[in-house]
Amino acid sequence: EAGVTQSPTHLIKTRGQQATLRCSPISGHTSVYWYQQALGLGLQFLLWYDEGEERNRGNFPPRFSGRQFPNYSSELNVNALELEDSALYLCASSPRTGVSQDTQYFGPGTRLTVL
Amino acid sequence: AQSVTQLGSHVSVSEGALVLLRCNYSSSVPPYLFWYVQYPNQGLQLLLKYTTGATLVKGINGFEAEFKKSETSFHLTKPSAHMSDAAEYFCAVTVSNTGKLIFGQGTTLQVKP
Numbered sequence: 447e448a449g450v451t452q453s454p455t456h457l458i459k460t461r462g463q464q465a466t467l468r469c470s471p472i473s474g475h476t477s478v479y480w481y482q483q484a485l486g487l488g489l490q491f492l493l494w495y496d497e498g499e500e501r502n503r504g505n506f507p508p509r510f511s512g513r514q515f516p517n518y519s520s521e522l523n524v525n526a527l528e529l530e531d532s533a534l535y536l537c538a539s540s541p542r543t544g545v546s547q548d549t550q551y552f553g554p555g556t557r558l559t560v561l
Numbered sequence: 562a563q564s565v566t567q568l569g570s571h572v573s574v575s576e577g578a579l580v581l582l583r584c585n586y587s588s589s590v591p592p593y594l595f596w597y598v599q600y601p602n603q604g605l606q607l608l609l610k611y612t613t614g615a616t617l618v619k620g621i622n623g624f625e626a627e628f629k630k631s632e633t634s635f636h637l638t639k640p641s642a643h644m645s646d647a648a649e650y651f652c653a654v655t656v657s658n659t660g661k662l663i664f665g666q667g668t669t670l671q672v673k674p
Binding site: 450477479481488489491494496501502504536538547549550551552553554555 | 593595597603604605606607610612613651653655659660661662663664665666667
């Protein structure tokens with residue numbers, strides 16, 4: 447069974463540009479989560495999508511947004527990029543809606559570098 | 562509010578020695594606790610999780626953890642370290658109905674030959 451996949455692996459942008467990161471969940475999983483892993487800040491929850499709806503977002507500005515498509519894949523968009531947005535962005539998926547004890551399975555991440 | 566504290570950002574052990582990585586949590590409700598491992602330039606892989614039931618949880622690669630409610634701890638252990646165990650380890654707790662995992666700051670495990 448294929449795991450969570452993310453693309454691209456690496457992304458280099460300049461300040462002020464927009465970045466789009468993509469995630470495909472494990473087949474049969476309906477929930478998709480995004481996390482940011484920035485140097486010195488640890489792993490921070492960004493967004494949770496389920497059944498095409500944004501269910502929750504972390505403490506990030508509105509220029510971080512995303513969506514979930516009917517096939518449950520997801521996109522994270524970061525507008526007006528700032529240097530501090532440089533980080534590894536991890537996507538995860540889980541099989542059931544809002545079941546806290548369900549495991550979140552993580553993808554390999556997208557390394558975003560903002561110059 | 563839930564939180565997780567990992568004691569020790571770096572732990573170094575010799576190959577074959579006991580591995581002990583410490584995790585303490587704070588939660589106002591019964592917690593669901595997880596340990597993940599991250600190898601360089603990779604995503605997170607689940608080692609084990611505690612939801613309910615048996616407090617000693619066995620995971621992959623010979624790791625196990627014990628949930629101790631009285632000590633609010635969920636320490637990760639492995640009897641004998643292998644070179645391939647060198648990685649960063651994260652303890653995490655879920656926040657009910659939010660989809661959010663709250664992670665500790667991580668512990669880097671170094672295994673010396």
